[in-house]
Amino acid sequence: QQQVKQSPQSxxxxxxxxxxxxxxxxxxxxxxxxxxxxxxGKGPALLIAIRPDVSEKKExxxxxxxxxxxxxxxxxIMDSQPGDSATYFCAASPYSGGYQKVTFGTGTKLQVIP
Amino acid sequence: DSGVTQTPKHLxxxxxxxxxxxxxxxxxxxxxxxxxxxxxxxLQFLIQYYNGEERAKGNILERFSAQQFPDLHSELNLSSxxxxxxxxxxxxSSVAPxxxxxxxxxxxxxxxxxx
Numbered sequence: 001q002q003q004v005k006q007s008p009q010s011x012x013x014x015x016x017x018x019x020x021x022x023x024x025x026x027x028x029x030x031x032x033x034x035x036x037x038x039x040x041g042k043g044p045a046l047l048i049a050i051r052p053d054v055s056e057k058k059e060x061x062x063x064x065x066x067x068x069x070x071x072x073x074x075x076x077i078m079d080s081q082p083g084d085s086a087t088y089f090c091a092a093s094p095y096s097g098g099y100q101k102v103t104f105g106t107g108t109k110l111q112v113i114p
Numbered sequence: 115d116s117g118v119t120q121t122p123k124h125l126x127x128x129x130x131x132x133x134x135x136x137x138x139x140x141x142x143x144x145x146x147x148x149x150x151x152x153x154x155x156x157l158q159f160l161i162q163y164y165n166g167e168e169r170a171k172g173n174i175l176e177r178f179s180a181q182q183f184p185d186l187h188s189e190l191n192l193s194s195x196x197x198x199x200x201x202x203x204x205x206x207s208s209v210a211p212x213x214x215x216x217x218x219x220x221x222x223x224x225x226x227x228x229x
Contacts, residue, residue: 034217043116043204043220044157089157101170102147102218106156 006105019077023090030092038087118221132193139207146188152201
């Protein structure tokens with residue numbers, strides 16, 4: 001019940017295209033959903049996050065779509081660029097409880113080709 | 115640069131040995147998290163400390179232990195090492211442990227290779 005399932009495992013997109021990464025969860029206690037971006041040799045870095053009181057959040061070319069009833073959320077990268085090539089992790093955690101225990105998806109390796 | 119530092123960057127050791135990984139959180143952050151990243155398991159939460167006290171435990175083996183010191187740096191001790199412990203170990207920090215939109219800032223990681 002603590003799992004966050006992420007797909008696809010890897011993704012190749014042409015420059016200018018849309019990259020879509022999907023995640024699904026079971027635990028209804030999750031109500032904070034961050035996405036992390038990790039470049040080779042670096043630690044993950046927070047990219048964008050959403051809470052389920054909104055169905056969509058957009059920051060620049062990055063958009064999170066959230067479907068609470070389906071317990072699914074996705075990351076869309078518009079106008080994908082070679083510099084977006086990285087591994088993306090979705091994650092989920094409870095919003096309250098006095099501590100944060102974040103459960104990560106297994107990651108999607110994105111390659112944007114020129 | 116996240117402001118979180120980890121040492122060493124690389125560590126090569128033998129099975130059965132013990133190693134200590136060190137993490138210094140960002141200035142002002144009281145909470146430290148440890149994660150293990152391996153190819154087949156992804157990013158796994160190990161343990162969290164807040165202001166010196168253990169706050170949450172994840173998939174941490176009994177052979178592993180951690181602590182956070184008064185100066186807020188943290189150490190992850192891995193003992194009786196096995197080949198399967200080879201992985202990237204990340205430390206992250208945040209201001210507080212309370213629920214909310216807490217951003218965790220990750221260090222560059224320590225790559226452990228057990229031979």
